[in-house]
Amino acid sequence: MPAKQLLPALLVSLFALANLMPGASMQYDRDAIAGGEVWRLWTGQLCHWSILHLLGNLAAVAALTVIAGKPLLRWLALLPVAAPLLSLTLLGLLPELQRYRGLSGFVAMLVVGVAMEGGMIGRLTALGWVAKLGFDAYSGTPSPLLPAGISTTWQAHLAGLLLGLAAAAGFLHLDRRTSVRP
Amino acid sequence: MSLLTGCAMWWERGNHAQRGMVVDYLYPKSPQPELTPTLPELRLPLRVGIAFAPGDRHTELPEVERDRLLRRVKDAFANRPYISAIEVIPTAYLRPRGGFENLEQAARMFNVDVVALLSYDQVQFSDSNRLSLLYWTIVGAYVINGSQYDVSTLVDATVFDVKSRNLLFRAPGTSQIKGSSALVKLSEASREARTEGYRQAIDDMIPHLDTQLEAFKTRVKEEKVVKIIHKPGYSGGGSTDLAALGLLGLAATLALTWRRRAG
Numbered sequence: 402m403p404a405k406q407l408l409p410a411l412l413v414s415l416f417a418l419a420n421l422m423p424g425a426s427m428q429y430d431r432d433a434i435a436g437g438e439v440w441r442l443w444t445g446q447l448c449h450w451s452i453l454h455l456l457g458n459l460a461a462v463a464a465l466t467v468i469a470g471k472p473l474l475r476w477l478a479l480l481p482v483a484a485p486l487l488s489l490t491l492l493g494l495l496p497e498l499q500r501y502r503g504l505s506g507f508v509a510m511l512v513v514g515v516a517m518e519g520g521m522i523g524r525l526t527a528l529g530w531v532a533k534l535g536f537d538a539y540s541g542t543p544s545p546l547l548p549a550g551i552s553t554t555w556q557a558h559l560a561g562l563l564l565g566l567a568a569a570a571g572f573l574h575l576d577r578r579t580s581v582r583p
Numbered sequence: 584m585s586l587l588t589g590c591a592m593w594w595e596r597g598n599h600a601q602r603g604m605v606v607d608y609l610y611p612k613s614p615q616p617e618l619t620p621t622l623p624e625l626r627l628p629l630r631v632g633i634a635f636a637p638g639d640r641h642t643e644l645p646e647v648e649r650d651r652l653l654r655r656v657k658d659a660f661a662n663r664p665y666i667s668a669i670e671v672i673p674t675a676y677l678r679p680r681g682g683f684e685n686l687e688q689a690a691r692m693f694n695v696d697v698v699a700l701l702s703y704d705q706v707q708f709s710d711s712n713r714l715s716l717l718y719w720t721i722v723g724a725y726v727i728n729g730s731q732y733d734v735s736t737l738v739d740a741t742v743f744d745v746k747s748r749n750l751l752f753r754a755p756g757t758s759q760i761k762g763s764s765a766l767v768k769l770s771e772a773s774r775e776a777r778t779e780g781y782r783q784a785i786d787d788m789i790p791h792l793d794t795q796l797e798a799f800k801t802r803v804k805e806e807k808v809v810k811i812i813h814k815p816g817y818s819g820g821g822s823t824d825l826a827a828l829g830l831l832g833l834a835a836t837l838a839l840t841w842r843r844r845a846g
Contacts, residue, residue: 498817
């Protein structure tokens with residue numbers, strides 16, 4: 402199966418697994434990952450604290466897909482690769498974060514995709530989203546979609562944004578090579 | 584606050600009661616303590632202690648049974664993501680009329696930030712009924728249930744932030760048990776009824792405590808009644824909030840409109 406089909410299929414399977422299995426065994430858990438439960442590097446970025454949390458993130462992905470259209474599919478296909486990178490970033494940069502669930506690191510990555518593929522509206526959306534990220538980091542305002550006691554991990558959004566920029570650089574390089582090829 | 588109880592006990596002929604005021608435990612010198620208004624800081628995830636308020640005298644509820652009752656409450660709240668641990672504090676560690684100084688000592692010993700104090704107020708009325716009289720004169724006390732009892736129990740959980748000494752929220756639980764027994768077994772039967780009264784009151788209290796906890800969480804979010812601080816080991820979520828969703832929704836609508844116009 403070519404990578405173009407394999408990666409989306411993998412994403413859908415992982416997403417279903419992460420959200421249908423008990424969250425406690427799927428979430429990013431620093432101690433459990435250190436104990437060898439490496440699947441959490443993937444599933445932690447896909448499982449959610451509540452249905453409301455899940456719906457909020459899915460709505461964001463749907464809106465981004467509408468803004469950028471079909472070109473965003475190659476970004477979506479990158480998500481199974483980006484998941485462990487996001488989790489490893491959290492492991493390295495946030496030693497105080499014990500447990501984490503949520504897709505919004507991906508959403509941040511897709512925002513870069515929207516800036517690249519979504520024309521003027523996409524770029525303006527990304528600009529607004531980055532401003533909102535700055536506000537969240539400054540104010541520490543919790544998301545109403547998260548259960549009480551769970552803080553919004555804006556650092557995951559920043560990590561997703563940086564991963565998105567790296568992916569954008571990679572796609573630009575690939576696009577140039579494809580267009581130069583005779 | 585009048586419902587907050589510590590415990591004391593008295594015996595009367597046919598009646599039995601244990602009651603008191605938690606104010607006696609926490610504010611032994613001043614019946615109407617003056618509280619300095621401070622904004623409590625809760626460091627999540629919380630370590631919570633749970634204990635029965637100590638009484639002035641020895642009470643008949645054994646420590647094993649107290650421990651069992653406290654663990655029922657612990658089990659009901661153990662899996663909350665914002666609670667890292669719930670420690671059962673034996674009553675022996677709390678001194679009658681010990682005040683917040685004693686509570687702070689126990690909190691340090693068990694390494695907890697918040698303590699839920701369970702107060703109780705139990706009254707039992709016992710009486711002989713007509714059958715018992717009939718029985719005394721003809722057959723004897725063993726055959727017919729001749730005495731009846733009525734046990735009313737109130738359990739009240741009051742949750743305090745130890746550092747700021749603020750009452751965060753409270754929740755009551757009640758039970759009423761009526762029964763009858765042969766006179767010679769009345770003592771044993773009524774003791775069992777009293778223990779069962781505590782169990783039922785605790786079971787009644789747990790959903791109320793859950794409701795009050797949810798109401799407190801809403802007040803934290805909307806009225807900022809406490810300051811939330813995250814300490815190592817906190818739980819995080821990657822969530823798109825309503826403002827971001829609004830922005831994305833607006834942009835998606837614009838993109839769709841623009842595409843339709845462009846053909």
